[in-house]
Amino acid sequence: LSYLRQTLSLVTNPTLLSNDEIARTFPTDILEQAKFILHKIKGVGAYTDSQGSAFSRQSIAKFIERRDKIGQVDFKNVFLSNGASGSISMVLDALLFSEKDTVMIPIPQYPLYSALLTLKGATAVGYFFESKDDRWHLDSQILETAILDSLKVGKKPKAIVVINPGNPIGQLLSYEQMVDIVHFCEKYGLAILADEVYQENVYDPASEFHSFRKVVLQLQSSVPVASLNSLSKGFVGECGLRGGYAEFLNWDPEVMTVINKLASIFLCSNTVAQVALHLMVSPPLPGSPSFQLYDSEKQQILGALSRKAKLLYLSLNKMSNIQCNRIEGAMYAFPEVFLSPSACQAASALGIPPDQLYCLEALERTGIVLVPGSGFGQKAGTHHFRITNLLSEEAMQEVMGEFAGFNEEFHNRYS
Amino acid sequence: LSYLRQTLSLVTNPTLLSNDEIARTFPTDILEQAKFILHKIKGVGAYTDSQGSAFSRQSIAKFIERRDKIGQVDFKNVFLSNGASGSISMVLDALLFSEKDTVMIPIPQYPLYSALLTLKGATAVGYFFESKDDRWHLDSQILETAILDSLKVGKKPKAIVVINPGNPIGQLLSYEQMVDIVHFCEKYGLAILADEVYQENVYDPASEFHSFRKVVLQLQSSVPVASLNSLSKGFVGECGLRGGYAEFLNWDPEVMTVINKLASIFLCSNTVAQVALHLMVSPPLPGSPSFQLYDSEKQQILGALSRKAKLLYLSLNKMSNIQCNRIEGAMYAFPEVFLSPSACQAASALGIPPDQLYCLEALERTGIVLVPGSGFGQKAGTHHFRITNLLSEEAMQEVMGEFAGFNEEFHNRYS
Numbered sequence: 120l121s122y123l124r125q126t127l128s129l130v131t132n133p134t135l136l137s138n139d140e141i142a143r144t145f146p147t148d149i150l151e152q153a154k155f156i157l158h159k160i161k162g163v164g165a166y167t168d169s170q171g172s173a174f175s176r177q178s179i180a181k182f183i184e185r186r187d188k189i190g191q192v193d194f195k196n197v198f199l200s201n202g203a204s205g206s207i208s209m210v211l212d213a214l215l216f217s218e219k220d221t222v223m224i225p226i227p228q229y230p231l232y233s234a235l236l237t238l239k240g241a242t243a244v245g246y247f248f249e250s251k252d253d254r255w256h257l258d259s260q261i262l263e264t265a266i267l268d269s270l271k272v273g274k275k276p277k278a279i280v281v282i283n284p285g286n287p288i289g290q291l292l293s294y295e296q297m298v299d300i301v302h303f304c305e306k307y308g309l310a311i312l313a314d315e316v317y318q319e320n321v322y323d324p325a326s327e328f329h330s331f332r333k334v335v336l337q338l339q340s341s342v343p344v345a346s347l348n349s350l351s352k353g354f355v356g357e358c359g360l361r362g363g364y365a366e367f368l369n370w371d372p373e374v375m376t377v378i379n380k381l382a383s384i385f386l387c388s389n390t391v392a393q394v395a396l397h398l399m400v401s402p403p404l405p406g407s408p409s410f411q412l413y414d415s416e417k418q419q420i421l422g423a424l425s426r427k428a429k430l431l432y433l434s435l436n437k438m439s440n441i442q443c444n445r446i447e448g449a450m451y452a453f454p455e456v457f458l459s460p461s462a463c464q465a466a467s468a469l470g471i472p473p474d475q476l477y478c479l480e481a482l483e484r485t486g487i488v489l490v491p492g493s494g495f496g497q498k499a500g501t502h503h504f505r506i507t508n509l510l511s512e513e514a515m516q517e518v519m520g521e522f523a524g525f526n527e528e529f530h531n532r533y534s
Numbered sequence: 535l536s537y538l539r540q541t542l543s544l545v546t547n548p549t550l551l552s553n554d555e556i557a558r559t560f561p562t563d564i565l566e567q568a569k570f571i572l573h574k575i576k577g578v579g580a581y582t583d584s585q586g587s588a589f590s591r592q593s594i595a596k597f598i599e600r601r602d603k604i605g606q607v608d609f610k611n612v613f614l615s616n617g618a619s620g621s622i623s624m625v626l627d628a629l630l631f632s633e634k635d636t637v638m639i640p641i642p643q644y645p646l647y648s649a650l651l652t653l654k655g656a657t658a659v660g661y662f663f664e665s666k667d668d669r670w671h672l673d674s675q676i677l678e679t680a681i682l683d684s685l686k687v688g689k690k691p692k693a694i695v696v697i698n699p700g701n702p703i704g705q706l707l708s709y710e711q712m713v714d715i716v717h718f719c720e721k722y723g724l725a726i727l728a729d730e731v732y733q734e735n736v737y738d739p740a741s742e743f744h745s746f747r748k749v750v751l752q753l754q755s756s757v758p759v760a761s762l763n764s765l766s767k768g769f770v771g772e773c774g775l776r777g778g779y780a781e782f783l784n785w786d787p788e789v790m791t792v793i794n795k796l797a798s799i800f801l802c803s804n805t806v807a808q809v810a811l812h813l814m815v816s817p818p819l820p821g822s823p824s825f826q827l828y829d830s831e832k833q834q835i836l837g838a839l840s841r842k843a844k845l846l847y848l849s850l851n852k853m854s855n856i857q858c859n860r861i862e863g864a865m866y867a868f869p870e871v872f873l874s875p876s877a878c879q880a881a882s883a884l885g886i887p888p889d890q891l892y893c894l895e896a897l898e899r900t901g902i903v904l905v906p907g908s909g910f911g912q913k914a915g916t917h918h919f920r921i922t923n924l925l926s927e928e929a930m931q932e933v934m935g936e937f938a939g940f941n942e943e944f945h946n947r948y949s
Contacts, residue, residue, distance in 0.1 A: 124546055125549075127546040128543040131542040131543050132542065134536070134539075134540075135543060140555065140559070141555075144555070146554060163772075163774045163775065164771065164772050165773055165774050167774045202801065202810050238799070241587060248920065280908070357579050358580055358643065359578045359580050359804070359805035360806065361616065361802070361805075382651070384619070385620070385623075387774070389774070389775055391546075391804070391806045460804060465856070
């Protein structure tokens with residue numbers, strides 16, 4: 120986004136502001152925004168509060184209030200981090216103390232969660248999304264089955280991770296599903312780690328993103344929620360800057376004390392991302408000089424992602440032995456590929472999972488990078504892969520053609 | 535540094551480069567540098583390799599070769615991180631597996647180490663620097679005593695942390711002391727975590743910084759060394775950008791595999807700091823358009839730090855009941871303050887350590903922030919505080935006057 124990058128250049132090099140010839144090439148609202156930021160933080164060179172600069176956390180608090188239209192957000196409950204990953208790691212550190220500690224995570228899941236749980240010496244209880252009627256399905260019964268299995272072996276989960284919209288499966292939870300999850304958490308005393316980094320990436324015009332914070336407040340529930348968001352997704356897409364935040368609702372003050380202490384170990388998150396987070400949640404207002412360009416860039420990015428999600432869904436379902444659910448949100452499809460016994464034997468001979476054979480051959484024969492479903496977890500005996508809708512629209516058309524050719528050839532070869 | 539900030543503004547907002555009117559206000563070597571970086575990484579918006587961008591790691595490898603004038607550095611052994619803290623955390627994760635695992639750390643120490651060891655469920659074995667003849671002293675006997683005490687309770691350290699120049703005590707190890715440490719590590723099979731983030735901050739004209747990498751190579755030793763460096767110190771001082779690196783020498787390939795895996799959990803370190811690290815180790819060459827300003831800024835910063843270190847040392851030693859060792863490097867003095875029984879009783883009545891009482895009163899009465907020695911560790915029965923040489927030169931003169939007044943008044947009050 121030009122708005123973001125223009126402001127960052129002024130904030131990293133404030134001498135540009137004092138050169139009239141240069142300053143006049145920038146929209147006036149961007150000059151004002153840069154001066155406001157520099158007034159607040161006196162430059163990006165110094166450490167900030169370990170939680171992050173107050174001005175950026177205040178902007179985020181206001182953004183959450185505007186988005187959810189319920190309750191107030193105290194910026195003291197907002198923590199900035201290097202990517203949302205930094206927040207996730209911190210929350211898990213605050214919750215996990217021994218090998219008996221466990222957290223519920225979705226399967227398929229984003230591998231950060233299993234990796235961090237392993238690193239911290241804890242374990243995961245998986246709850247499996249089911250493929251049903253062209254969508255990824257989750258209900259209370261699935262959650263109950265998972266937690267009862269865990270309780271049977273003496274492990275009581277402390278929290279549940281919900282990725283919504285989902286990575287890698289691209290599902291979007293309905294309001295009713297979220298209500299069920301909150302009631303489930305009340306019943307078993309779980310906190311919710313709401314990984315909502317794809318909240319701007321919703322493709323089904325009939326659906327809407329709801330935050331767990333909003334649902335919990337509307338239910339007047341006391342379930343603790345850590346809401347995660349990021350610079351890396353949405354239409355901002357600044358993954359390289361590594362900016363994210365966690366906002367805490369209903370957490371025990373003692374846990375918050377631990378979280379404060381944990382945040383201070385690494386001094387603070389990087390200041391450029393702190394500034395970028397403020398910019399992400401403080402877009403130009405209609406009528407301001409930079410609004411038109413900002414809005415057209417935003418609509419272009421979101422429109423293209425939506426068209427490509429549809430193209431991905433339609434193209435995949437036309438291919439033999441592939442079934443792809445609707446892509447409701449996020450940036451991925453996670454189709455099932457039906458592999459023949461002969462493909463499974465060939466993989467077994469190589470000592471790799473069958474979906475890995477499929478993905479490796481796709482890479483070798485076409486250059487297309489897919490991620491095998493086994494990297495995210497999947498029901499035993501099923502095979503999936505993850506594919507993104509991040510290519511350009513022109514490239515996507517061509518790539519899907521090549522991929523269809525590969526898929527046909529693969530299944531013929533192993534028929 | 536103007537060189538660094540000017541380049542960062544072009545890299546974060548490349549449209550500045552395509553506007554001739556703006557571009558002509560930048561020195562030509564900075565334009566070239568920005569184009570080179572953008573050619574290498576295609577912008578700061580995307581994830582890089584988990585280890586960091588190759589171009590930045592290659593620049594760091596060349597810098598280390600130029601600095602040490604011995605051996606070659608493979609950029610594949612250089613890992614970029616969000617501050618040196620990120621690297622330290624990663625190395626400790628690779629080394630520590632159980633509660634029995636332990637690492638030797640200096641006392642007084644930078645609290646990051648004790649905090650991370652506690653977080654990771656491991657323990658620290660402290661080796662105590664001794665105050666002797668106006669300097670902080672360390673020898674093999676001190677290390678032997680510390681490790682033998684640890685072995686007696688069944689804990690074999692895996693590594694030793696050496697902060698050189700030191701935080702908080704400002705010592706600089708001699709070449710001979712470093713040789714002794716390497717031999718000690720050979721004897722007990724320890725790796726060295728060489729925290730060398732203050733390598734540019736050396737104030738004694740008769741002394742010189744030596745890297746542990748150089749000493750190990752010159753001794754033809756096989757002791758593993760992780761060399762840490764940072765954007766935050768030296769004369770760059772860009773703490774807010776959160777950039778650091780670790781360079782690995784002599785490490786077991788299996789440990790390197792674990793380190794690679796750990797680096798990948800958080801995707802990558804922030805790209806702005808990756809670019810800044812490249813700039814830090816690739817300064818303008820003499821004769822280039824931006825050299826003169828760069829060099830004058832560098833000399834000004836280092837000269838002022840050196841003068842302020844001297845001022846700090848002289849002022850503190852003029853005060854009653856304070857003894858300060860020579861400040862050989864880093865950015866701190868760690869003087870001993872001799873507190874009366876009456877001061878100790880007053881602290882005890884408040885339930886705080888005596889040095890904390892001293893520091894709190896200094897804060898309340900003068901606004902000067904000192905850090906109590908008990909935060910870093912000190913020999914039982916002694917009391918210290920940490921004070922920095924980071925104020926401006928004018929402010930420093932005035933502040934030392936105020937501080938001397940407070941110190942006099944404190945000791946009189948508790949005499």
